[in-house]
Amino acid sequence: MKNHFRKNTHFSKKPQTAKAVAKALPSDITFSKPTVVLHAGKELPVKRFHPWVFSGAIAQIIGEPTDGAVVDVVDFGYQFLATGHYHEGSIAVKVFSFTQTTADEAFWFTKIHQAYQVRTLIDFEQTNCFRLIHGEGDGCPGLIIDMYNGVAVLQAHSIGMHLERAKIAHAIQQVFGETLLAIYDKSVETLPPQYASTVQNGYLWGKCEVPHPAKENAHTFLINWETGQKTGFFLDQRDNRALLARYAKGRKVLNSFCYSGGFSIYALSAGATLVHSVDVSQKAIDLVNQNVAANFGQNTSLTHEAYAEDVMKYLKANDQFYDLIVLDPPAYAKSLDARHRAVQGYKRLNAEGFRRLAKGGILFTFSCSQVVDRELFYNTVVSAALEAGRQVRVLHHLTQPSDHPVNFFHPEGSYLKGLVLYVE
Numbered sequence: 545m546k547n548h549f550r551k552n553t554h555f556s557k558k559p560q561t562a563k564a565v566a567k568a569l570p571s572d573i574t575f576s577k578p579t580v581v582l583h584a585g586k587e588l589p590v591k592r593f594h595p596w597v598f599s600g601a602i603a604q605i606i607g608e609p610t611d612g613a614v615v616d617v618v619d620f621g622y623q624f625l626a627t628g629h630y631h632e633g634s635i636a637v638k639v640f641s642f643t644q645t646t647a648d649e650a651f652w653f654t655k656i657h658q659a660y661q662v663r664t665l666i667d668f669e670q671t672n673c674f675r676l677i678h679g680e681g682d683g684c685p686g687l688i689i690d691m692y693n694g695v696a697v698l699q700a701h702s703i704g705m706h707l708e709r710a711k712i713a714h715a716i717q718q719v720f721g722e723t724l725l726a727i728y729d730k731s732v733e734t735l736p737p738q739y740a741s742t743v744q745n746g747y748l749w750g751k752c753e754v755p756h757p758a759k760e761n762a763h764t765f766l767i768n769w770e771t772g773q774k775t776g777f778f779l780d781q782r783d784n785r786a787l788l789a790r791y792a793k794g795r796k797v798l799n800s801f802c803y804s805g806g807f808s809i810y811a812l813s814a815g816a817t818l819v820h821s822v823d824v825s826q827k828a829i830d831l832v833n834q835n836v837a838a839n840f841g842q843n844t845s846l847t848h849e850a851y852a853e854d855v856m857k858y859l860k861a862n863d864q865f866y867d868l869i870v871l872d873p874p875a876y877a878k879s880l881d882a883r884h885r886a887v888q889g890y891k892r893l894n895a896e897g898f899r900r901l902a903k904g905g906i907l908f909t910f911s912c913s914q915v916v917d918r919e920l921f922y923n924t925v926v927s928a929a930l931e932a933g934r935q936v937r938v939l940h941h942l943t944q945p946s947d948h949p950v951n952f953f954h955p956e957g958s959y960l961k962g963l964v965l966y967v968e
Contacts, residue, residue, distance in 0.1 A: 569606070573622050577614060578607030578630065580637055584620040590639065591625065593953040595685050597637035611739070612703030614647055629686065629704025631736075638685035638702060652708065653715040655684060660719050663947050673758035673767070674947045675779050676716075681949040681957050689716070690775040692767045693758040694725035697775040698748070701734045706743070713748040726750035728769050745770070757838065761786055763809050764838045766831070773803060773828075780960050781806055781872065783945040784908065787964070788870070789814040791906050795867035798822065798900070800855045805832030807870045807908075809839055812846055816868075821850040822858050859896040871897050871909040876916070883915045887924050890916070894928035901934070901967045910942070910962040918961045925963060940964035 582590070586601035597617055609615050609630040617626045617637055627647065628639035645651050659682045666674055676696065677689035686702030689712075696716050700706035706729075713727045727749040732740045755766035760782055769776035785806050793815035799807040802821040811819050821832045829852045840846055851858065855873070871893055877886030894909055901907060911921045918941075929936045942962030944950075950957040 570622070575606055575616070577616055578605065578609035579616045579618055580605055580630070581622070582617065582619055582625070587619040587625055590617060590642075593642060593951075595628070595639040595680050595683075595951070595954055596635050597626075597628070597639065599632075599634055599636040602636060611736075612707045614704070616644075629702055631703060638704065640684055647708070647711075649711045649714055652711045653718050655682070656689075656712070656715040656719050658682075659684075662949065665946055670762045671760050671782070673760055673765070673777065673779060674782075676947075678948045679957065680951045680954045683951070687712070688775065690769075690777070690779060692756055692769065692776060694720075694723055695752050695756060695767075695769070696720070696724065696727045697769040698727060698729050698731065699734055699775055700729075700731040703736060703739050706731050706735060706739075709748060717749060724750070726752040728752075730769055730775055755834070760806075761810075763813060764835070765804060765806070765809070766834050766838055768831075771827075772831070778803060778806060780912075780944045780948050781910075782947075784910075784942050784962060785810045787940065787942070788868070788908055791964075792816040792868060795906075796864075796902075798864075798866040798869045800858070800869065800871055800897075801873045802832055802850070802870075803828045805835045805850075807872070808832060808848065808850075809835055811868070812836070812840065812848060818847045819849075820864070820866075821848070822853055822855055823850075824852065824854050826852040828852075856893065856896060859893075859900055862900070864900070865902040866900055866905060867902050868906045869897050869901055869908070871907065873910070875913040876911070877913045878915070880915050883913075883920075886913055886916055887920065890921065890924045891928045891931070894925050895931045898929055898932035898934045898936075898967060903968060905967045906939070907965040907967055908942075908962065909965065910960065912960050914956060914959040916961075918958075921961050922963065925965075929965075929967075935968040937966040937968075938963060939966055 580602055581604040582601050583603045611631045613630045615630040618624055626639040627641045627645055628637040630637055659677050663674055672693045674691055676691050677684050677687050679685050686705040688699040690697045716727055729748050730745050732745050754768040754770050757764055758767050767776040788807055789810045792811040795816050796818040797811040797816045798820050800822045802823045805821050808819050808821045829850045832850045836848055876889045877883045897907055944960040
């Protein structure tokens, strides 16, 4: 084994969920950073490039890493496997490199640059808002970076990635050069609460007024990363919004859980005869109206109405039948414990959607709950159709766009699933 470790014979941590194995450290092995030793036989997932190390796989921790520390992962024979960020919990290490690295500025520049090369598949003349880094999909678990017309919005979901933010910000500057306007850190909402209470959202470099206009498939959206949901916009529906435009002409459209009105703008532009946008948040409805004005000005031929109402109550109380309905709720379940309740919620929602569709109508229905897999979601919507007594044909199976890539060895990254259904 290469002599890349600093000598440290103190076995400081014993995972609570796994029986620690007392093992004398060979005198010829040294360690350069805190090191996680896996139980014999538990190294296979890491060798298969899965980026998560679960606490139950850990035999020993050499050194005393704090949450967010960079650690090496080795097998039971001390052979190097990976480098990642440590955090006490079920997922103890999130791997960002399967080769030995010091994770310096050059390392993060390479990560950002490689991710940007994948994004050049996007038509930047028509679209200047996109996801630059998509967590595990880009080898950066715990990190999201969204670009909005020259502004990078960074959102760390792990302490380790947040501690790297200065290096990452410098790498973004190097990759984008003079086209970059600002870098904003919006991580407080996604970091562990105790750590989040010690930091603030704010600009890491430059500054830009909000709302800031950005283009998606030539449509204009006003983005507010400071007070908006997530990083300011739901970029993962870009391709699905474009698909909806193919079906919207001449139809009466309901966009539920509309947030800032992405599907509404596409439907109006495509020639829908009526568009209703519904969201429980008045702030979201204000954004919808601003985006309609930004795209269509005072065009009085458009028929658009926006309602700040609970979607389920709206569907049950409204006697309007629609030719096309979008059901795009927030994640109903963020853990396995909540999955059953989430499935029941999806079933009730879709059943009401089926009831409000006119004969020959089209339903765009989605789930972004990672713990509700594609098959379970499909079967749930089937149950909803049976409950509503509708005959249904599947036109499309939908997912996230290319700037939200899925790591081949981390299928959990495929979180967005959707169906386009023709309803008789």
